[in-house]
Amino acid sequence: MNEKLTTSQGQPWADNNHSQTAGTRGPILMQDYQLLEKLAHFNRERIPERVVHAKGAGAKGTFKLTRDMSQYTKADVFNGEGKETPVLIRFSQVAGELGYPDTLRDVRGFALRFYTQEGNYDVVGNNTPVFFVNDPLKFPDFIHSQKRDPATHLRTQEMQWDFWSHSPESVHQVTYLMGDRGNPASYRTMNGYGSHTFKWVNASGEQFWVKYHFVAAQGVQNMTNEQAAKTASEDTDFLLHDLYDAIEQGNYPSWKVCVQILPYEEGLNYKYDIFDVTKTVSKKDYPRIEIGEFTLNENPVNYFDEVEEAAFSPANFVPGIEPSPDKLLQGRLFGYKDAERYRLGINYENLPINKPVNAVHNYERDGFMSQGQDGSVNYEPNSHGGPVEVPEARMHGDAVTGQTEYSKPYEVDHFSQAGDLYRLMTPDAKDRLIETIKGTLGTVESKEIRVLETKQFYQADHEYGERVAQALGLPMEKIR
Numbered sequence: 001m002n003e004k005l006t007t008s009q010g011q012p013w014a015d016n017n018h019s020q021t022a023g024t025r026g027p028i029l030m031q032d033y034q035l036l037e038k039l040a041h042f043n044r045e046r047i048p049e050r051v052v053h054a055k056g057a058g059a060k061g062t063f064k065l066t067r068d069m070s071q072y073t074k075a076d077v078f079n080g081e082g083k084e085t086p087v088l089i090r091f092s093q094v095a096g097e098l099g100y101p102d103t104l105r106d107v108r109g110f111a112l113r114f115y116t117q118e119g120n121y122d123v124v125g126n127n128t129p130v131f132f133v134n135d136p137l138k139f140p141d142f143i144h145s146q147k148r149d150p151a152t153h154l155r156t157q158e159m160q161w162d163f164w165s166h167s168p169e170s171v172h173q174v175t176y177l178m179g180d181r182g183n184p185a186s187y188r189t190m191n192g193y194g195s196h197t198f199k200w201v202n203a204s205g206e207q208f209w210v211k212y213h214f215v216a217a218q219g220v221q222n223m224t225n226e227q228a229a230k231t232a233s234e235d236t237d238f239l240l241h242d243l244y245d246a247i248e249q250g251n252y253p254s255w256k257v258c259v260q261i262l263p264y265e266e267g268l269n270y271k272y273d274i275f276d277v278t279k280t281v282s283k284k285d286y287p288r289i290e291i292g293e294f295t296l297n298e299n300p301v302n303y304f305d306e307v308e309e310a311a312f313s314p315a316n317f318v319p320g321i322e323p324s325p326d327k328l329l330q331g332r333l334f335g336y337k338d339a340e341r342y343r344l345g346i347n348y349e350n351l352p353i354n355k356p357v358n359a360v361h362n363y364e365r366d367g368f369m370s371q372g373q374d375g376s377v378n379y380e381p382n383s384h385g386g387p388v389e390v391p392e393a394r395m396h397g398d399a400v401t402g403q404t405e406y407s408k409p410y411e412v413d414h415f416s417q418a419g420d421l422y423r424l425m426t427p428d429a430k431d432r433l434i435e436t437i438k439g440t441l442g443t444v445e446s447k448e449i450r451v452l453e454t455k456q457f458y459q460a461d462h463e464y465g466e467r468v469a470q471a472l473g474l475p476m477e478k479i480r
């Protein structure tokens with residue numbers, strides 16, 4: 001038997017198909033408040049989309065720890081072999097809006113939440129181990145160059161290559177993006193990375209630097225430009241479909257969770273700056289250690305409630321895991337929660353999808369849409385037995401020295417790792433990389449931009465630069 005239709009206030013709803021009118025041909029009545037409410041609610045259905053990573057797909061599952069990591073971190077989620085923790089994931093596109101075709105070349109977001117016994121822990125990463133810029137001041141400009149032209153409202157190759165060609169720190173990530181991994185065949189067949197270096201601290205206070213790698217058990221598979229273009233015209237939601245259908249059919253995707261661990265002092269003296277997110281740490285120097293696996297086995301029951309309203313943040317740490325001084329990460333620690341206050345409102349952490357599994361006790365109160373608050377004491381210090389601090393959860397400091405200044409963030413070797421990436425590619429992959437660059441950078445009108453960018457490729461690897469120059473018809477003497 002169907003449920004009876006009610007208004008949002010629970011009153012029985014008599015007619016959902018005919019408005020109340022003054023006579024059969026007369027105008028609609030003000031007293032038809034169900035009609036007015038229905039129209040008013042509809043008008044407010046859309047909330048601001050995420051300013052970046054607007055389009056995505058989410059799912060739930062379980063992380064199983066297969067290797068106890070208490071030697072390196074006291075974080076409960078990584079202590080106790082066999083421990084299981086519920087997870088939420090959201091994969092996404094970066095630049096396009098909510099309705100954008102899924103299969104256009106773009107970095108993919110890989111945001112993973114662990115609902116731990118000590119609160120929510122989020123790793124908000126991408127499917128690439130590096131990023132385009134390493135100072136948060138540059139992030140809004142970078143994103144503007146990926147989005148729409150303020151005059152024409154069109155996305156242009158000109159804008160993004162203009163930004164990249166004047167930001168040589170981007171060449172490593174640009175090489176990833178223009179390479180095969182810039183177009184994964186599905187969200188299930190791509191790896192994820194925490195990208196930044198984070199800090200782990202064990203129960204004795206020893207500190208380590210850590211990098212996360214999430215390795216797709218399905219293997220890495222990508223799409224060619226032709227497949228991507230065809231798919232974009234046939235199914236704009238291809239990646240969303242693929243993930244949803246796989247889970248619906250019981251074909252549960254999983255990822256191995258691996259870490260690279262660097263001893264504290266060694267990490268500070270590594271040959272590249274481990275706090276510069278445009279650089280990787282070589283797996284030869286610090287091999288991946290597999291610590292567990294997560295499997296996705298549950299689709300959202302309501303997309304809006306469980307995916308659109310999910311509020312991930314790189315600032316969501318748990319005791320035993322802390323930020324590093326990576327400057328881009330430091331900027332992100334502010335950016336996300338601020339965006340979510342704007343996007344979802346001040347009490348967004350109270351939404352079921354964002355609530356931790358453990359109880360929350362603090363002195364924050366009220367605000368729009370506050371719910372579930374009791375009358376307990378709302379100030380500290382107090383004599384009413386209010387919640388008390390947890391000194392063991394204190395962060396561990398790093399020694400700092402120097403002047404306050406507008407410092408250049410990191411050393412200026414932007415090119416050697418981009419060159420390594422190029423040299424790692426198979427001959428076929430190199431051919432596709434050059435073709436893709438030709439098809440995008442090659443359409444940029446400004447010769448200055450084309451030359452500037454190709455010079456970067458040349459500095460990364462002479463052959464790389466020369467091949468791009470040849471493909472773009474640029475004279476070699478301009479790029480050497």
Ligand code: HEM
Binds near residue numbers: 125312
């Ligand atoms: C989403 C800012 C760099 C991965 C977002 C959002 C903001 C933001 C405001 C939307 C959050 C929301 O409304 O819920 C920034 C800033 C950055 C930065 C200011 C640099 C200073 C990065 C980097 C990565 C990354 C380096 C990956 C390594 C993501 C992902 C999402 C996201 C995966 C989507 C999260 C979700 O699925 O809800 N970013 N971002 N971002 N960002 Fe960043």
